[in-house]
Structures are given as structure tokens and as C-alpha cells.
Amino acid sequence: MYLSASEVYSKSISEVSKTEKNDCVVRSIASAADVTYKVAHDFCSKVFGRETKKGVNGMLMATAMLKAQDDGFTVGTKEFDVYGLTKKEVCNKYKLKGEEIWRKKTIKSFVQSHPVGTFLVMVANHALCIKDGELLDWESNKFQPTRKVVSAYKLTAKNLTNQLSLF
Numbered sequence: 001m002y003l004s005a006s007e008v009y010s011k012s013i014s015e016v017s018k019t020e021k022n023d024c025v026v027r028s029i030a031s032a033a034d035v036t037y038k039v040a041h042d043f044c045s046k047v048f049g050r051e052t053k054k055g056v057n058g059m060l061m062a063t064a065m066l067k068a069q070d071d072g073f074t075v076g077t078k079e080f081d082v083y084g085l086t087k088k089e090v091c092n093k094y095k096l097k098g099e100e101i102w103r104k105k106t107i108k109s110f111v112q113s114h115p116v117g118t119f120l121v122m123v124a125n126h127a128l129c130i131k132d133g134e135l136l137d138w139e140s141n142k143f144q145p146t147r148k149v150v151s152a153y154k155l156t157a158k159n160l161t162n163q164l165s166l167f
Helices: 024-033 037-047 058-071 107-113
Strands: 073-075 078-084 091-096 099-104 118-123 126-131 134-136 149-157
Touching (some): 024 118, 024 126, 024 134, 058 073, 058 078, 058 149, 107 126
Antiparallel strands (some): 073 078, 126 134
8 A cells, every 4th residue: 555654664673773763774674675673773784884873874875785786685684686776767757848857756656656566765864665565664754755766776585496396
């Protein structure tokens, strides 16, 4: 369902999360990867250089996600392929007085154009997860569907089964 806040997101309470702030990236990774808050917290510290009680630096995260597009990444024991969405996938094209212009999609239009898949979405000073058309974010943010998408990454779980099928 469109723009419903996730119970998983708000229930990701642990001893670590009780003392944290500015942890939207940690919670988004936990929701996207279906891992515990602690696992996502450790991942963000190691991969994105996140410091305790401080948010993730956007430039460090963009650099790490760019590298992950080539190598993928592992959150806990789960491996993911990462695809950075292009301008055409996070923007809408309009004609204004005969001239084509690009405008960033809103969260609402992003969900409508990407109904299937797991996405880590960046908006101004915030990160959230969209999983199969459901917004996984704080309850208070579900009423902000007009926030503009700055960037987005599609996460796809790697298939780790190497068993051959004979029939």
C-alpha cells in the first residue's frame, strides 16, 4: 500500500537505537535488507563511516554506493547487488513553452513508477526505504509525499544457491 509507515521500521528498537539520533540510513538499511538494527548500525559504521549519534555523510555514502554498484555489498550475512538509478529514473520530463525540462520526482511519483523492488531513496537530509511500493519510514514522514527524490539505489539480493537443476 502506498505511503504506509512500516511497523518494522518503527519497531527496530534495540539498546543501540535507544541512544541514537540521525539514524535514518541505519533504519533504512535494516528495513531494506531485513536485518536487525545492530547489524545495519555496524554496516553503516564500517561501510559509510557513520559515527555514533551522527548521520551519514552524504558524500561518503554516495562514494560507497558507487563502489557497491561494481562490487555489491554484504549486510550481515546477506549479499546485495546495487544499481544506482539514472536521471531518467528519478526525474520526470516536462515540456514548458516548447522547452524540455527535468524535475525531480516526488516520493509519490517515485512509488508509482517503481511499484516492485527494494529501493534506498535519498531526499533532502533524509533516507528512506521503499519496498514493493510501501514506504518504510517514520510514521510522521508518511504525510510528506511531495518531498523530492535526490537519488535512489535499487538493492537486489544475490541468489546464493549454486545447486544445479537437472529437470
